Amino acid sequence: MRNGPLAVVFHAVFVVFLLAPMVLVCLVAFTPEGFLSIPTTRFSLRWFERVAQYPDFIAAFRTSLFVATAASLIAVLFAVPAALAIARYRFTGREALNAFFMAPLMIPHLVLGIAFLRFYSLLGISGTMAGLIIGHVVVVFPFAMRMVLAAATGMDKRIEDAATALGADRITTYRRIVIPLIIPGMASGFALAFIQSFDEVTMTVFIASATTTTLPVRMFTYIQDSIDPLICAVSALLILFTVLAMLVIDRFYGLQRLFIGEDKS
């Protein structure tokens, strides 16, 4: 079946709608003027130079990278044994636990942010890096879990049986057979978790302090004060960074597989 002319027009309008805000932000970032304007004749890099001189954004970007890496790694490490158990063992409470692990997807990040703010202030660890990372582990855990679980469920149990039959002990079986088989799931779980953590703003607004501000939160607080070409330049850099990451993931893994769970067909 082919799309008619009406469908093509609809599709074009839809794509323009999706891309327009991001394209506009990138255009304004190149303005030579001191105010918000779309450059028409002259393009300037002056606002990108200003970003490089603005230590806040650089520091926030570093924090974001660090938090996203740490939280995704921890989430994957916890997800691996849990996913193996749920995929391969039959035990009481298995279904309920699986639902429990997916719960952070259902809880609004606003509620999580408030809950962590209260929890940390009672524990006396408000505004710490550790608190921030723990919060991010919770948010990204379901994503890590889903990918590792998919890999563990799809594993052929006979390979493991064969290893055991050939005399491999349990540790060898895990090290040489089970873990290598779920490594692709761990990698995609890490990638998805990293993206979620890097973009998280709603929960982080509540638990980040001045010294542990992440990039999206710093951008958010900046926008609340003023909207100028500088913040457009920061956003343009972030969009560029995201597009590059997207192309890398698509090249090596396939974005469709990551998001819809199917191969390009």
Place this chain on the structure above:
Amino acid sequence: MNAQEHQGWLLVAPATLLFVGIVATPLAMTLLLSFNGWSSTQGIVPTLTVQNYAEILSDSFFAEIFLRTLRIALWVTLICVLIGAPEAYILRRMREPWRSSFILVVIGPLLVSVVARTLGWALLLGGNGLIPLALHRLGLTSSPVSLMFTETGVVIALVHVLVPFMVLSVWASLARMDPATERAAQSLGASQITIFLRIVLPQAMPGILSGGIIVFSLAASAFATPAIIGGRRLKVASTLAYDEFLNTLNWPLGAAIAVLLLVGIVAIVVGWNRFIERRYSQVFAS
């Protein structure tokens, strides 16, 4: 306890302990916090009272904000269905390599920071933005009217943020559809509209309904987009809770707002699920 049980529990133990410690406990504490008292001199008063809930439920100021949140979420969901579902259908009928590239275009924005995307809408919707100027040029408004700090503006920006979820959800149900059913209908003389209404739409329905749930719950609890586009002038439940926590410092009241928002969303989503199950059980029964 047999070996299966034992090993299974041993493996899930770390993640379970982690979740009980850092998800269930903080949530329970927040629920407790919402029943605490508060005064501007003493801060949080550790009593057990329903005064925060009484205050929210009796004051029309809060009622207006919750109603606005519901209205925005419903509009966003409706518009996402109306534009997201057709787009998923169009994508499905595309040929390669177009299909793969446009799916990237639809998924791509999901990866871009919500703050950066909302900034784009702030530029488009502001007084000197392209949309007010375009509306003025078309003669729809007598002068360029800024859409910042309006419900319309918040709805437009939230549709942009959330519509990819709808497209992906409908796409997933259409992917299970057998293209032969469409060709069969066509060869039997059905018009394009009949094919869409009688063949495609019923098969896309599970995707539309589950996508609707995702979009609705995310729109009702969205924070960054309404905070930037709505500002302080147009509050929704989430930005109200934020203000209570970080500006007024009335944490118990803020916690009560968050609990009510969560309960409201859960109630609507569960009711919606029940409705779907009943409808579909009738379909399967007949």
